[in-house]
Amino acid sequence: MGETADLVVVGAGPAGLAAAVTTLAGGLNVALVDSGTAVGGQYWRHPPDHARSAISTADLHHGLRVYRALRRALSTARARGRLDLRLAHHVWSVTRDDDGFTVYAVDRRRAPEETAVALRAPRLLVATGAYDRQLPFPGWDLPGVLTVGGLQALLKGGGVAAGRRVALGGTGPFLLPVAAGLASRGVEVVAVCEAAGPSAWLRRPGPLLRNPAKWAEGARYGLTLARHGVRLYPRTAIVAADGTDRVSSVRIASLAPDGSPRPGTERRVEVDAVGVGWGFTPQLDLLVPLGCQLTDSGDGNAVVAVDTGQRTTVPGLYAAGEVCGVGGARLSLAEGRLAAGSVLADHGAAPVPGRRRLAAARATVAGQRAFARAMARAHPIPPGWAKWLTDDTVLCRCEEVTAGAVRAARADCGASDHRQVKQLTRAGMGWCQGRTCGPAVHCLVAPHRPYAPTERLVATPVTLGVLADLDDAGENTRRSST
Numbered sequence: 134m135g136e137t138a139d140l141v142v143v144g145a146g147p148a149g150l151a152a153a154v155t156t157l158a159g160g161l162n163v164a165l166v167d168s169g170t171a172v173g174g175q176y177w178r179h180p181p182d183h184a185r186s187a188i189s190t191a192d193l194h195h196g197l198r199v200y201r202a203l204r205r206a207l208s209t210a211r212a213r214g215r216l217d218l219r220l221a222h223h224v225w226s227v228t229r230d231d232d233g234f235t236v237y238a239v240d241r242r243r244a245p246e247e248t249a250v251a252l253r254a255p256r257l258l259v260a261t262g263a264y265d266r267q268l269p270f271p272g273w274d275l276p277g278v279l280t281v282g283g284l285q286a287l288l289k290g291g292g293v294a295a296g297r298r299v300a301l302g303g304t305g306p307f308l309l310p311v312a313a314g315l316a317s318r319g320v321e322v323v324a325v326c327e328a329a330g331p332s333a334w335l336r337r338p339g340p341l342l343r344n345p346a347k348w349a350e351g352a353r354y355g356l357t358l359a360r361h362g363v364r365l366y367p368r369t370a371i372v373a374a375d376g377t378d379r380v381s382s383v384r385i386a387s388l389a390p391d392g393s394p395r396p397g398t399e400r401r402v403e404v405d406a407v408g409v410g411w412g413f414t415p416q417l418d419l420l421v422p423l424g425c426q427l428t429d430s431g432d433g434n435a436v437v438a439v440d441t442g443q444r445t446t447v448p449g450l451y452a453a454g455e456v457c458g459v460g461g462a463r464l465s466l467a468e469g470r471l472a473a474g475s476v477l478a479d480h481g482a483a484p485v486p487g488r489r490r491l492a493a494a495r496a497t498v499a500g501q502r503a504f505a506r507a508m509a510r511a512h513p514i515p516p517g518w519a520k521w522l523t524d525d526t527v528l529c530r531c532e533e534v535t536a537g538a539v540r541a542a543r544a545d546c547g548a549s550d551h552r553q554v555k556q557l558t559r560a561g562m563g564w565c566q567g568r569t570c571g572p573a574v575h576c577l578v579a580p581h582r583p584y585a586p587t588e589r590l591v592a593t594p595v596t597l598g599v600l601a602d603l604d605d606a607g608e609n610t611r612r613s614s615t
């Protein structure tokens with residue numbers, strides 16, 4: 134298994150792209166790995182290259198000029214043999230030794246065929262982003278109930294609207310682009326239920342006023358929604374979904390100040406699809422087993438602790454983007470550039486970007502992190518959310534563990550975090566390994582502590598065949614990069 138690059142970057146979203154392009158500009162050889170079929174991550178999610186001419190999604194995007202410039206830089210570096218781009222490669226484990234890191238991935242370009250790949254480098258940059266945080270409710274496991282991110286991924290990644298009459302719920306500004314995107318594609322968005330009230334931002338308007346780009350973006354979404362007659366209901370939540378084979382209606386209720394549904398306010402709305410999201414959970418699967426120190430991000434999540442140059446507490450390991458805290462694409466881009474600056478400095482390579490651009494990136498990071506903290510304060514998980522759970526609401530869908538079983542684990546056995554609940558009830562032991570239910574179980578039993586995922590040695594399900602192939606992985610690596 135030879136060393137294949139000076140740096141492996143895992144994740145080709147805004148953070149990973151900015152880091153890869155900057156380190157390439159500094160003269161390093163880089164391997165950029167992503168489980169998706171196109172670069173861009175969640176923010177610039179695109180259809181796979183072979184389908185792009187047939188599916189137009191440009192109207193759903195922002196900042197495409199930056200995205201195109203990053204792609205051009207990648208193409209140039211690839212043509213010069215300096216970039217090893219690995220799309221449809223899912224990294225399932227990383228190990229560290231004295232010489233650096235071995236990154237184990239499964240190559241799914243010819244799925245269902247899977248091939249083991251191992252990449253080595255003295256330095257590793259993890260930019261694996263985040264995913265939708267879910268709070269279960271009765272009926273959330275019906276077909277047609279998706280995450281808001283899932284609805285958007287279908288739209289941006291395939292030009293597909295998941296329904297004709299859709300309700301959205303949860304909290305946070307992300308509800309707005311999804312509602313606007315669906316409405317502009319002809320979907321009837323019957324309600325956008327935002328659990329927070331507008332006064333949350335008005336009480337502390339500073340971070341919003343200092344970020345005119347954010348309120349301008351919000352205003353654009355507001356105009357689109359107004360044009361399509363989409364109504365936004367503040368202090369309201371989707372508290373149940375009903376249907377037989379799939380969702381046919383949702384129940385919507387006004388929320389009391391503690392976030393519990395106000396009695397007598399519940400009403401039924403007919404839909405054929407639902408999208409729900411309660412902010413995001415950083416994807417720390419690869420970082421936790423490497424022993425990185427974590428820190429509280431203030432939005433209910435633990436995130437990886439980094440210094441001002443995005444170095445983690447593990448030598449040679451850097452992190453950028455939403456694994457360091459959820460705060461939007463602009464923050465991720467700036468953190469990617471800062472991380473790249475540190476990689477180049479630690480490698481003894483040309484200082485790209487120069488001092489001025491690094492200072493500008495640091496200022497952006499400071500401003501965007503302040504905005505992210507304000508966003509977390511304005512859009513918290515409502516403390517009374519668990520009141521809409523019935524005892525038979527399923528929390529862990531893989532192992533079919535109910536809210537009643539989790540409550541009993543807490544009340545009868547004293548379970549005080551999701552790990553103990555897992556040992557007592559099997560919640561989090563199934564196929565998704567707690568990625569979906571972990572944050573929800575945590576919010577139920579330990580709402581005042583930040584959620585950190587359990588250490589998992591395998592970050593994505595892999596076949597026994599891939600494990601058996603590991604000895605050949607070095608050979609596969611050389612074959613597929615030629």
Ligand SMILES: Cc1cc2nc3c(=O)[nH]c(=O)nc-3n(C[C@H](O)[C@H](O)[C@H](O)COP(=O)(O)OP(=O)(O)OC[C@H]3O[C@@H](n4cnc5c(N)ncnc54)[C@H](O)[C@@H]3O)c2cc1C
Nearest residue numbers: 144146147148168174175176224261262282454455461462
């Ligand atoms: C579903 C979803 C939709 C979003 N849409 C918007 C939006 O429309 N507008 C907005 O402002 N913000 C949006 N966000 C927030 C958005 O994630 C960020 O602002 C921005 O994309 C973060 O950039 P990033 O580089 O940190 O991570 P991401 O963009 O999430 O990129 C991370 C990349 O890492 C890859 N990855 C993760 N794990 C592995 C692994 N084990 N192996 C290989 N590759 C891996 C992923 O495939 C992904 O491409 C969205 C977030 C989510 C979760």
